[in-house]
Amino acid sequence: MNYYELLEVMPxxxxxxxxAAYRAAAKKYHPDTYDGDKKSAETRMKQLNEAIEIFENxxxxxxxxxxxxIGQKKTSEQVPPKQDRPGTDTRSSSKNNTPxxxxxxxxxxxxxxxxxxxxxxxxxxxxxxxxxxxxxxxNLISVTIPDSVKFINPGAFEYCKNLTNIEIPEGIxxxxxNTFHGCTNLIGVNLSGSITSIGQSAFKDCESLKLINIxxxxxxxxxxxxxxxxxxxxxxxxxxxxxIEKSAFMDCISLQSIKIPGSITSIxxxxxxxxxxxxxxxxxxxxxxxxxxAFFNCEKLSKIFISNxxxxxxxxxxxxxxxxxxxxxxxxxxxxxxxxxxxxKKYDLKVKSLKEEIMKKEKEKEETEKKAQSxxxxxxxxxxxxxxxxxxxxxxxxxxxxxxxxNNE
Numbered sequence: 202m203n204y205y206e207l208l209e210v211m212p213x214x215x216x217x218x219x220x221a222a223y224r225a226a227a228k229k230y231h232p233d234t235y236d237g238d239k240k241s242a243e244t245r246m247k248q249l250n251e252a253i254e255i256f257e258n259x260x261x262x263x264x265x266x267x268x269x270x271i272g273q274k275k276t277s278e279q280v281p282p283k284q285d286r287p288g289t290d291t292r293s294s295s296k297n298n299t300p301x302x303x304x305x306x307x308x309x310x311x312x313x314x315x316x317x318x319x320x321x322x323x324x325x326x327x328x329x330x331x332x333x334x335x336x337x338x339x340n341l342i343s344v345t346i347p348d349s350v351k352f353i354n355p356g357a358f359e360y361c362k363n364l365t366n367i368e369i370p371e372g373i374x375x376x377x378x379n380t381f382h383g384c385t386n387l388i389g390v391n392l393s394g395s396i397t398s399i400g401q402s403a404f405k406d407c408e409s410l411k412l413i414n415i416x417x418x419x420x421x422x423x424x425x426x427x428x429x430x431x432x433x434x435x436x437x438x439x440x441x442x443x444x445i446e447k448s449a450f451m452d453c454i455s456l457q458s459i460k461i462p463g464s465i466t467s468i469x470x471x472x473x474x475x476x477x478x479x480x481x482x483x484x485x486x487x488x489x490x491x492x493x494x495a496f497f498n499c500e501k502l503s504k505i506f507i508s509n510x511x512x513x514x515x516x517x518x519x520x521x522x523x524x525x526x527x528x529x530x531x532x533x534x535x536x537x538x539x540x541x542x543x544x545x546k547k548y549d550l551k552v553k554s555l556k557e558e559i560m561k562k563e564k565e566k567e568e569t570e571k572k573a574q575s576x577x578x579x580x581x582x583x584x585x586x587x588x589x590x591x592x593x594x595x596x597x598x599x600x601x602x603x604x605x606x607x608n609n610e
Contacts, residue, residue: 204252211352218375219395223253325349330357345523376403398422404428423449466496486510507536514544
């Protein structure tokens with residue numbers, strides 16, 4: 202059995218992509234929830250567990266790849282020494298730099314040179330775009346990627362400074378490390394519903410990027426510095442996200458409001474650092490940890506609600522750096538969490554009871570509703586206190602007994 206086919210991933214897939222595929226398959230075929238034959242489900246789960254055990258161990262994965270011939274040129278007599286995996290940059294070796302040593306469905310940097318011009322349509326004969334295939338193409342404005350492409354290697358479009366828009370086709374499951382790093386004129390990105398992971402620094406320093414359209418909210422993993430330095434980005438975090446790594450949205454100065462999905466359990470270090478226009482953050486009960494400098498220098502973030510589930514807050518999570526000193530004056534913490542109270546006391550943060558704040562708001566709402574109802578009763582000639590009927594002479598309520606003075610609002 203081919204474990205890559207079992208998990209429906211490419212042999213070049215990252216461990217994050219493989220783990221995501223395993224979790225999805227395990228959820229589908231778990232014997233306790235599977236609607237079909239339980240014995241078949243148990244067999245499939247056993248195969249899935251064998252696959253993930255191999256792929257999570259680097260040495261075992263290399264040996265497995267050797268056995269099934271991944272990255273090797275097979276003959277009828279023997280399997281020669283292991284070659285570089287399809288799609289990797291092989292320019293360091295003159296032997297491997299020839300087209301004959303690369304599978305025909307891999308678009309290497311050498312083959313990419315044949316596709317010239319500002320607007321490129323990648324032929325549908327390719328399934329893999331190699332590492333750094335178009336890296337540094339400053340004249341490249343647009344690229345059409347066919348549905349035949351199932352994997353884009355790290356750095357494939359890195360520093361294509363004039364690339365403006367990109368659409369990722371169905372079948373690609375992850376945006377790998379540095380794929381669009383430094384594409385400073387990239388404005389919009391359309392991601393297919395098959396993508397579950399945004400790799401490390403994938404869109405770092407894409408200064409013009411404003412919006413990312415994600416089909417079906419499919420993204421589950423946003424890796425370290427994925428959108429760092431995207432100064433015009435103002436987009437929502439996908440509802441299905443389960444992991445947002447450190448510095449993922451650092452220096453995204455156009456972000457104004459963030460709602461953390463209920464599937465997130467930890468807000469990592471510096472994840473929203475220097476988001477200077479961030480005004481509102483909603484943190485769900487699922488979050489138990491806020492890392493150091495998570496909201497550092499978010500100077501317009503004036504109020505934040507922290508639930509009782511928080512058990513750890515890193516240093517300077519809510520601080521601003523002003524006049525060579527750390528300041529916490531800009532923010533008010535609302536919580537009933539004893540740990541958070543002690544944290545606020547230690548670092549001189551302003552803190553109020555969340556319960557009292559909620560009760561205060563409810564009381565204000567109740568008073569507003571009472572006054573509105575009172576005005577309605579008065580217009581109807583009824584007691585403004587309880588809506589009872591009034592006596593003709595004294596304007597005394599026949600129900601509560603109170604007198605309704607005309608000049609008493």
